[in-house]
Amino acid sequence: RSLSTSARKSLTVGLIPADGIGREVIPAARDAILAVQTELPPVSFVDLLAGWDTFTRTGTALPAETVKTLKEECDCALFGSVSSPSRKVAGYSSPIVALRKELDLYANIRPVRSVSADPSKPPTTDLIVVRENTECLYVKDEKLTTGEHGKEARAIRLITERASTRIGRIAFELAKARPRKLLTIIHKSNVLSVTDGLFRESVRAVPPASNGAFDDVTIEEQLVDSAVYRLFREPQIYDVMVAPNLYGDIISDAAAALVGSLGVIPSINAGDNFVMGEPVHGSAPDIAGKGIANPIASIRSAALMLRHLGYASPADKIDKAVNDTLAPGKVLTADLGGSSSTQEVTGHVMKLIQA
Amino acid sequence: RSLSTSARKSLTVGLIPADGIGREVIPAARDAILAVQTELPPVSFVDLLAGWDTFTRTGTALPAETVKTLKEECDCALFGSVSSPSRKVAGYSSPIVALRKELDLYANIRPVRSVSADPSKPPTTDLIVVRENTECLYVKDEKLTTGEHGKEARAIRLITERASTRIGRIAFELAKARPRKLLTIIHKSNVLSVTDGLFRESVRAVPPASNGAFDDVTIEEQLVDSAVYRLFREPQIYDVMVAPNLYGDIISDAAAALVGSLGVIPSINAGDNFVMGEPVHGSAPDIAGKGIANPIASIRSAALMLRHLGYASPADKIDKAVNDTLAPGKVLTADLGGSSSTQEVTGHVMKLIQA
Ligand SMILES: CC(C)[C@H](C(=O)O)[C@@H](O)C(=O)O
Numbered sequence: 001r002s003l004s005t006s007a008r009k010s011l012t013v014g015l016i017p018a019d020g021i022g023r024e025v026i027p028a029a030r031d032a033i034l035a036v037q038t039e040l041p042p043v044s045f046v047d048l049l050a051g052w053d054t055f056t057r058t059g060t061a062l063p064a065e066t067v068k069t070l071k072e073e074c075d076c077a078l079f080g081s082v083s084s085p086s087r088k089v090a091g092y093s094s095p096i097v098a099l100r101k102e103l104d105l106y107a108n109i110r111p112v113r114s115v116s117a118d119p120s121k122p123p124t125t126d127l128i129v130v131r132e133n134t135e136c137l138y139v140k141d142e143k144l145t146t147g148e149h150g151k152e153a154r155a156i157r158l159i160t161e162r163a164s165t166r167i168g169r170i171a172f173e174l175a176k177a178r179p180r181k182l183l184t185i186i187h188k189s190n191v192l193s194v195t196d197g198l199f200r201e202s203v204r205a206v207p208p209a210s211n212g213a214f215d216d217v218t219i220e221e222q223l224v225d226s227a228v229y230r231l232f233r234e235p236q237i238y239d240v241m242v243a244p245n246l247y248g249d250i251i252s253d254a255a256a257a258l259v260g261s262l263g264v265i266p267s268i269n270a271g272d273n274f275v276m277g278e279p280v281h282g283s284a285p286d287i288a289g290k291g292i293a294n295p296i297a298s299i300r301s302a303a304l305m306l307r308h309l310g311y312a313s314p315a316d317k318i319d320k321a322v323n324d325t326l327a328p329g330k331v332l333t334a335d336l337g338g339s340s341s342t343q344e345v346t347g348h349v350m351k352l353i354q355a
Numbered sequence: 356r357s358l359s360t361s362a363r364k365s366l367t368v369g370l371i372p373a374d375g376i377g378r379e380v381i382p383a384a385r386d387a388i389l390a391v392q393t394e395l396p397p398v399s400f401v402d403l404l405a406g407w408d409t410f411t412r413t414g415t416a417l418p419a420e421t422v423k424t425l426k427e428e429c430d431c432a433l434f435g436s437v438s439s440p441s442r443k444v445a446g447y448s449s450p451i452v453a454l455r456k457e458l459d460l461y462a463n464i465r466p467v468r469s470v471s472a473d474p475s476k477p478p479t480t481d482l483i484v485v486r487e488n489t490e491c492l493y494v495k496d497e498k499l500t501t502g503e504h505g506k507e508a509r510a511i512r513l514i515t516e517r518a519s520t521r522i523g524r525i526a527f528e529l530a531k532a533r534p535r536k537l538l539t540i541i542h543k544s545n546v547l548s549v550t551d552g553l554f555r556e557s558v559r560a561v562p563p564a565s566n567g568a569f570d571d572v573t574i575e576e577q578l579v580d581s582a583v584y585r586l587f588r589e590p591q592i593y594d595v596m597v598a599p600n601l602y603g604d605i606i607s608d609a610a611a612a613l614v615g616s617l618g619v620i621p622s623i624n625a626g627d628n629f630v631m632g633e634p635v636h637g638s639a640p641d642i643a644g645k646g647i648a649n650p651i652a653s654i655r656s657a658a659l660m661l662r663h664l665g666y667a668s669p670a671d672k673i674d675k676a677v678n679d680t681l682a683p684g685k686v687l688t689a690d691l692g693g694s695s696s697t698q699e700v701t702g703h704v705m706k707l708i709q710a
């Protein structure tokens with residue numbers, strides 16, 4: 001799936017910090033990549049604009065220049081987080097949703113794993129949420145009309161065989177590569193028998209079409225409401241979860257709650273030709289600018305992105321340094337109960353990478 | 356909102372156990388009503404059919420007779436739980452979704468409260484999920500077409516000003532009656548600016564249209580993904596939560612996970628002229644028929660239904676007996692870590708009601 005690493009003579013990374021704490025944590029991810037650069041082709045970075053702040057200054061949340069540069073000059077990118085206005089603002093539309101569509105980054109991959117101070121104990125939560133990233137209600141095809149009893153709004157929820165099949169394939173590949181080889185399909189087909197029915201059937205049709213490649217993967221199913229319930233009660237039952245866009249959004253936040261903080265959950269938005277790392281957390285306006293945001297989610301997103309590009313060894317180094325920072329529980333930001341700054345945590349991780 | 360109790364000369368309760376453990380727990384709810392009948396007008400029960408089992412035997416999951424009897428003879432009803440086929444089955448459609456629509460039971464009210472063995476400590480979770488019950492993706496307006504790349508399925512998500520306003524009013528009434536008077540509106544308007552935007556604005560428009568009746572209610576907002584996250588991290592921040600249908604479905608299961616078991620969470624489906632109690636749990640085919648299902652959710656649903664009908668004192672009696680059963684933690688079903696049967700728990704609650 002990853003492009004061949006040997007063919008790559010250089011690695012150009014687009015940096016899109018966007019809003020709020022995105023501006024504080026994306027530099028940490030950049031530092032992590034620099035810390036492992038001896039194992040990579042020559043790396044360069046391009047700073048790119050997007051977000052609410054960009055909208056208020058330029059009238060667009062995703063300048064055409066940003067998309068053009070990503071497509072023409074970058075091999076990959078790191079996206080921070082975006083603030084959204086509290087009311088509908090004409091012309092404003094979420095740049096992260098638009099980027100996923102523009103670059104056809106159809107797979108949103110979100111590993112959630114608890115870190116235990118006692119390495120002899122297996123993590124209670126160790127799962128990957130594989131979220132379809134281009135359709136469902138995120139097609140944003142909405143209409144407002146006026147009926148007999150006032151305003152009526154309608155949104156289209158689109159589920160296609162093509163998108164469900166390709167996200168299904170990614171999910172099976174990830175499940176196959178893990179020790180438990182378990183894939184749980186999340187849906188709500190007791191109500192949405194046509195759309196969620198198509199999602200479920202398309203995912204289930206992947207193994208029969210794959211020449212036995214996935215015969216060793218166990219398939220389970222769960223309704224989204226009960227999946228969230230069970231996620232909290234018995235997270236250990238999950239290995240890889242595959243879900244349509246909106247359920248995946250909710251489930252990955254739910255899973256994040258299990259492991260201490262959204263501040264440690266990375267993701268990549270992956271397509272066949274591009275990959276973009278993105279911390280799962282939001283722009284956190286309440287703590288933005290204070291230097292106390294957790295950089296771990298962004299640093300891990302950089303590692304996940306490098307791994308997806310085929311650079312497993314530098315990705316392992318970053319991940320190990322992160323785990324060796326988290327497990328002793330001494331250098332932590334406030335969201336994890338510590339009092340270290342973004343800088344201190346980043347510095348500690350970098351020191352461990354270089355050790 | 357409740358019909359006047361004094362005008363009621365009798366109380367006819369429709370009983371729809373439907374599938375699985377519904378058949379074991381609805382009789383417990385019936386017993387609870389009988390146990391407080393001296394405080395009610397003469398009570399009678401009507402047994403009614405619905406569900407997957409009914410579908411396999413009669414070809415319809417919700418016989419016209421059931422709806423007719425509910426409309427013409429019943430003051431209220433108790434619904435158990437329904438099994439759904441694992442694949443789409445032609446002609447089958449969820450009877451609970453249909454009943455909510457048929458009877459215009461637009462408010463799904465789900466109180467979630469932790470029970471502490473130490474009554475001096477406040478419960479860490481004490482909230483009510485107020486779920487819009489008639490629209491959103493539950494209008495089940497779905498279409499399957501074939502496009503260039505295979506099958507395409509589309510569902511309509513409908514949000515109207517009318518339905519959002521009326522559920523908003525119920526939520527404000529509930530919030531106003533509670534000590535904290537806090538209402539959190541759940542939405543995803545950073546993506547669904549039109550549909551969720553209309554939901555949010557319609558709920559927010561309730562106080563200005565209510566002659567100051569709700570001026571003392573504090574309004575907050577939360578995106579659905581982060582609401583689920585925060586529900587697990589800091590459940591005490593919520594008081595009353597109001598949500599469109601699907602988010603409400605997920606959020607109420609998430610909240611249930613906080614208090615030990617879905618087996619203790621009651622709900623009512625309420626309209627202007629009818630109310631139907633319903634345990635939030637499903638039909639649990641894995642334990643059905645074993646006599647070990649938790650009857651508490653159903654018993655509490657009966658109390659919630661009586662309270663909604665205006666019978667606060669018998670409802671209080673049932674709730675107190677339930678709490679006095681749960682708090683000592685001795686007579687509990689397996690889902691709560693005990694080993695008592697459905698019968699034993701029901702018997703214990705009945706004994707406490709009559710004490
Ligand atoms: C910011 C928002 C549009 C986004 C989403 O819903 O996808 C975020 O919640 C996420 O999970 O990446």
Ligand SMILES: CC(C)[C@H](C(=O)O)[C@@H](O)C(=O)O
Nearest residue numbers: 190191225449451452604635
């Ligand atoms: C059985 C199903 C249709 C139902 C729903 O989604 O409303 C259930 O999950 C509930 O919460 O009552």
